[in-house]
Amino acid sequence: MxxxxxxFAGLAAALTNAGKDVEAALDRWLxxxxxxxxxxxxxxxxxxxxxxxxxxxxxxxxxxxxxxxxSERTLRAAAAIEAVHTYSLVHDDLPCMDDDxxxxxxxxxxxxxxxxxxxxxxxxxxxxAFEILAGAETxxxxxxxxxxxxELAGAGGTLGMIGGQMIDIEAPVHAFGVxxxxxxxxxxxxxxxxxxxxxxxxxxxxxxxxxxxxRDYARDFGLVFQITDDLLDVLSTTEKTGKAVGKDxxxxxxxxxxxxGVDAARAQAKELALRAADTVASYGSGATLLQALPLYxxxxxx
Amino acid sequence: MxxxxxxFAGLAAALTNAGKDVEAALDRWLxxxxxxxxxxxxxxxxxxxxxxxxxxxxxxxxxxxxxxxxSERTLRAAAAIEAVHTYSLVHDDLPCMDDDxxxxxxxxxxxxxxxxxxxxxxxxxxxxAFEILAGAETxxxxxxxxxxxxELAGAGGTLGMIGGQMIDIEAPVHAFGVxxxxxxxxxxxxxxxxxxxxxxxxxxxxxxxxxxxxRDYARDFGLVFQITDDLLDVLSTTEKTGKAVGKDxxxxxxxxxxxxGVDAARAQAKELALRAADTVASYGSGATLLQALPLYxxxxxx
Numbered sequence: 084m085x086x087x088x089x090x091f092a093g094l095a096a097a098l099t100n101a102g103k104d105v106e107a108a109l110d111r112w113l114x115x116x117x118x119x120x121x122x123x124x125x126x127x128x129x130x131x132x133x134x135x136x137x138x139x140x141x142x143x144x145x146x147x148x149x150x151x152x153x154s155e156r157t158l159r160a161a162a163a164i165e166a167v168h169t170y171s172l173v174h175d176d177l178p179c180m181d182d183d184x185x186x187x188x189x190x191x192x193x194x195x196x197x198x199x200x201x202x203x204x205x206x207x208x209x210x211x212a213f214e215i216l217a218g219a220e221t222x223x224x225x226x227x228x229x230x231x232x233x234e235l236a237g238a239g240g241t242l243g244m245i246g247g248q249m250i251d252i253e254a255p256v257h258a259f260g261v262x263x264x265x266x267x268x269x270x271x272x273x274x275x276x277x278x279x280x281x282x283x284x285x286x287x288x289x290x291x292x293x294x295x296x297x298r299d300y301a302r303d304f305g306l307v308f309q310i311t312d313d314l315l316d317v318l319s320t321t322e323k324t325g326k327a328v329g330k331d332x333x334x335x336x337x338x339x340x341x342x343x344g345v346d347a348a349r350a351q352a353k354e355l356a357l358r359a360a361d362t363v364a365s366y367g368s369g370a371t372l373l374q375a376l377p378l379y380x381x382x383x384x385x
Numbered sequence: 386m387x388x389x390x391x392x393f394a395g396l397a398a399a400l401t402n403a404g405k406d407v408e409a410a411l412d413r414w415l416x417x418x419x420x421x422x423x424x425x426x427x428x429x430x431x432x433x434x435x436x437x438x439x440x441x442x443x444x445x446x447x448x449x450x451x452x453x454x455x456s457e458r459t460l461r462a463a464a465a466i467e468a469v470h471t472y473s474l475v476h477d478d479l480p481c482m483d484d485d486x487x488x489x490x491x492x493x494x495x496x497x498x499x500x501x502x503x504x505x506x507x508x509x510x511x512x513x514a515f516e517i518l519a520g521a522e523t524x525x526x527x528x529x530x531x532x533x534x535x536e537l538a539g540a541g542g543t544l545g546m547i548g549g550q551m552i553d554i555e556a557p558v559h560a561f562g563v564x565x566x567x568x569x570x571x572x573x574x575x576x577x578x579x580x581x582x583x584x585x586x587x588x589x590x591x592x593x594x595x596x597x598x599x600r601d602y603a604r605d606f607g608l609v610f611q612i613t614d615d616l617l618d619v620l621s622t623t624e625k626t627g628k629a630v631g632k633d634x635x636x637x638x639x640x641x642x643x644x645x646g647v648d649a650a651r652a653q654a655k656e657l658a659l660r661a662a663d664t665v666a667s668y669g670s671g672a673t674l675l676q677a678l679p680l681y682x683x684x685x686x687x
Contacts, residue, residue, distance in 0.1 A: 114543050119569070122551055122555065123543055123547060124543050127543070174508060180504065198481035199479075199481045199554050203547050205508075206472075207542055207543050207547045209508065209512065210511065210538050210547065211538065213534055213537075214538030214542060217531045217534035217538065225526060225529070225532075226527030227527070228534075229519040229521075229527045229530040232515055232516075232518075232519035232531070235515075236512050236513065236516030236519065237516060239512050240509055240512045240516060241425055242422075245422075245425060245508055245512065246420075246422035247422070248505060249422040249502070250421040252502075253424065257421070263421065267421070
């Protein structure tokens with residue numbers, strides 16, 4: 084293996100480990116199905132423990148490690164962001180939204196349970212994310228916990244993820260240009276990535292300058308993620324991704340790939356990945372995996 | 386007018402004023418519809434500014450007034466609880482849940498907009514509630530803001546409101562006894578009332594003993610609210626309530642009224658209302674409206 088291959092192998096192993104850690108944490112902090120409302124608690128676990136790349140918790144853990152944040156605190160924020168990400172998937176998959184049957188290679192929550200339970204399970208995952216963040220174990224300072232709550236609510240709201248989802252739903256009826264597609268993606272997927280990356284300096288009380296730098300990294304990373312996701316939708320198979328593919332074109336949605344073509348989109352993703360890596364270079368060897376991740380995504384298969 | 390009638394007239398006026406104050410606050414803190422995601426922001430405003438009794442903000446304001454909490458702080462918590470209450474109505478009204486066409490005398494959010502927008506608007510109202518609570522203007526101490534977030538998330542989660550809604554959905558297939566009906570109602574509607582009442586002593590940093598007393602009041606109040614709500618469902622008309630009636634019986638749902646009969650349910654509600662009033666009697670004249678409210682509900686028409 085050359086140096087890049089070695090780094091990618093290390094990255095893959097680190098991603099797997101982070102995934103295991105956050106799953107164990109979620110298993111610990113999600114309510115055990117009990118009593119008459121056990122069904123919704125089962126659905127929460129079904130959705131969130133179904134696997135997945137766990138990219139967001141990984142980003143958060145890597146960002147927190149730069150500032151020496153104790154692992155229990157990091158894990159709580161990582162569990163919260165994965166709960167929010169999963170809630171968004173559960174609601175986006177609903178018949179009235181994307182109407183998807185498969186997610187992470189398994190039946191979506193409303194298929195495995197029913198629509199009402201899926202709506203409630205999504206609501207409950209969003210709710211528990213804030214409960215975890217605000218809990219005393221997340222950080223001894225209330226100001227830090229409240230700041231994390233504010234950041235996550237901002238990233239998840241109508242000026243963030245929900246706004247992006249609303250735009251995405253309306254996308255087929257608009258003739259979006261490149262700028263609007265970038266804005267959509269910055270909100271829909273980018274805002275949560277920003278939360279993951281700034282959570283580190285917030286938990287580490289590192290100050291505004293570090294928050295700014297990690298946010299810059301997150302913005303470039305988010306676009307790399309979205310472009311490579313769009314490329315997958317065009318080029319890959321359901322077998323590899325574990326979800327429906329070819330849906331963007333079918334629905335007439337503009338993406339950076341449909342706008343610029345496969346080769347130009349790939350070139351742009353590479354450029355952004357290199358810039359993201361450069362943004363965190365000054366953190367030295369502690370940032371190796373953060374630097375490798377966007378480059379790794381250029382070759383993603385799911 | 387006798388003394389009771391005078392008190393009730395004062396209460397009605399105070400409820401109206403509290404409603405106006407919280408609507409003005411929500412109007413100020415909800416995002417103005419703008420940009421490509423304006424539709425979901427419009428739906429949030431449509432749902433939350435459509436009127437309603439504003440009982441929860443009123444309870445919160447009365448509870449906060451006992452401890453001299455400044456009005457701006459109180460209003461932020463009141464706006465947050467009304468946003469959460471409204472999100473729960475928007476999601477409960479969805480076709481996959483109660484499938485209601487009318488709410489507060491107007492088309493439900495998914496009828497006025499569409500299902501996808503209603504799901505997202507509910508999600509966004511829940512999200513912004515936490516953003517408002519965690520904001521620095523809510524209280525100078527981060528610990529207080531984080532505690533409010535924890536309390537609201539607990540009250541709104543699967544051990545609170547969402548759990549109650551899950552049980553309610555499954556209710557028709559169970560043969561519920563009185564204990565299970567009380568548990569359902571304590572979760573589904575009671576948990577948020579508890580938040581409203583303990584938010585006062587939390588904002589006022591009054592300590593655990595006051596929190597306990599207000600929580601006791603809230604539990605009795607919540608049952609009075611639910612019993613009188615069930616009585617309305619049996620006895621009133623859509624014209625008066627602004628929503629569908631007779632649905633519990635139609636769906637075969639057990640309520641305290643169906644279990645005990647109208648007269649016994651009414652008698653129990655009165656007993657609980659008197660006990661609630663007694664619980665806060667020691668706060669003196671500042672608690673007059675809190676004392677009157679559960680008694681007022683005994684004669685509610687909507």
